Amino acid sequence: MTITQAKNRARRPVTLSIPVLPELQAVIDQTPTGNLAFLVTQFGKPFTPDGFGNWFRKRCDEAGLPNCSAHGLRKAGAAIAAENGATERQLMAIFGWSTMKEAARYTKAARQKVLAASGMKLLRPDQNPNETVPLFPTQGDGGTKSLPKPLKNKG
Structure with a gap:
């Protein structure tokens, strides 16, 4: 599918060529055609951007999805x-x-x-089941900190 985005089309048009996903193609195949626009109003006229946004918002509200939008x-x-x-x-x-x-x-x-x-x-305590390491170093003789040798778990 090749489309030119409506946004900025007068100043700096962006034309996209993108594949149509199979799910979208299935819907297109089952939709009545005869109009150059994919999305048309109940009167067969293309939606305006604001008109489509408002229509979509109403459908979302009706579906119980108040936080959704196009x-x-x-x-x-x-x-x-x-x-x-x-x-x-x-x-x-x-x-x-x-x-x-x-x-x-x-x-x-x-x-x-x-x-x-x-x-x-x-963060799980059992992430290394073969070794127990104290959370804080212990105080050794002479006032220096030393780490004890790791204890092996039995089991």
């Missing part, structure tokens, strides 16, 4: 892609961003989640 879906897509390992350049290509700043926001958040998840196991 832009939120875009953000969720970027977050999912980043959490699945998309690079900043890949996010830029998918979402049409011209600088790395926006893409970096999503990859940074995704890395933080992955690092936190992998680090949490290090």
